[in-house]
Amino acid sequence: MDSSSLTSPSPSPSWHWHSWEGLPYLTCSLLEPWLHGFFTQQFWPQTPRELVKILQPDAQVYRVKQVHGNTVLTPSEIAGPSSSSTEPEGNLMLADGILTEQASQAVWVCSADCTPVLIADTQLGQVAAVHAGWRGTATRIVPEAITRLVANGSQIQHLRIAMGPAIFGEVYQVSVQVAAEVGLSIIPEKFGLSEESILDNLWQLPNSPLIADSQPGRVRLDVRRVNAIQLEQLGIASEQIALAPHCTYQEPEYFFSYRRGKLKKVQWSGIVSI
Numbered sequence: 001m002d003s004s005s006l007t008s009p010s011p012s013p014s015w016h017w018h019s020w021e022g023l024p025y026l027t028c029s030l031l032e033p034w035l036h037g038f039f040t041q042q043f044w045p046q047t048p049r050e051l052v053k054i055l056q057p058d059a060q061v062y063r064v065k066q067v068h069g070n071t072v073l074t075p076s077e078i079a080g081p082s083s084s085s086t087e088p089e090g091n092l093m094l095a096d097g098i099l100t101e102q103a104s105q106a107v108w109v110c111s112a113d114c115t116p117v118l119i120a121d122t123q124l125g126q127v128a129a130v131h132a133g134w135r136g137t138a139t140r141i142v143p144e145a146i147t148r149l150v151a152n153g154s155q156i157q158h159l160r161i162a163m164g165p166a167i168f169g170e171v172y173q174v175s176v177q178v179a180a181e182v183g184l185s186i187i188p189e190k191f192g193l194s195e196e197s198i199l200d201n202l203w204q205l206p207n208s209p210l211i212a213d214s215q216p217g218r219v220r221l222d223v224r225r226v227n228a229i230q231l232e233q234l235g236i237a238s239e240q241i242a243l244a245p246h247c248t249y250q251e252p253e254y255f256f257s258y259r260r261g262k263l264k265k266v267q268w269s270g271i272v273s274i
Helices: 048-055 134-138 141-151 176-183 195-204 223-233
Strands: 015-020 023-028 036-039 060-062 097-099 105-111 115-121 127-132 159-163 173-175 210-212 218-221 241-243 267-272
Touching: 036 048, 036 115, 048 060, 048 105, 048 267, 097 105, 097 141, 105 115, 105 127, 115 141, 115 223, 115 267, 127 134, 127 141, 127 267, 134 141, 134 176, 134 223, 141 159, 141 223, 159 223, 173 176, 176 195, 176 218, 176 223, 195 210, 223 241
Parallel strands: 060 105, 159 241
Antiparallel strands: 015 023, 023 036, 036 267, 097 127, 105 267, 115 127, 115 159, 173 218, 210 218
């Protein structure tokens, strides 16, 4: 593997470009002890079965059929390691997150505007991969993954969470109904459950996940910010969380964006347990 840094674009200190056979992918310094990668569109149409050779060729590969929900599975709950790239989607378990149980298990999620989230435990070595779109975020899929990790022995202070390239809030226009549905996941019920009340409280948050939009009935929504707030509400410190400084919608040279191109093409993100 050639892991030399690319000269362009320039990342933030926590994120680093690497190259494999001339193709670019990202890693995050928070996850340095673990073999992992947030892969770009240049790797299309390779699947996790093929991409794992870049990380750890002998690792067992696990993926699921993503359905924008909040189900998180373990390898023992999945029928078995994913088969070749010709495996029909219908044969995969329905879920949006996978967490490991043993060493050398590679877990993968795909995305094309939604947020790929890789989580690692610095003490146990176990990891998780989560696909967090707005629907999954509304139903708190990342906290669900954290809950399962804790149930398996993890402690909150030992977790490290990296959110990969996704659509930025500044260009993600949604209806106020969608914003309220997602916002309800971080607004205490004591403030009321009306759409207006939820949005009012979201606007008042420090570093609000909402951005004004000129179109009536619309706002811009930062879904990754909502996920970060969910994590902070679990007691996870900001130093344990990293957000990739890359927008899938605004960087067509590196990432597929469903909102931009309406194509059913994705980039994969994966991590191997130790």
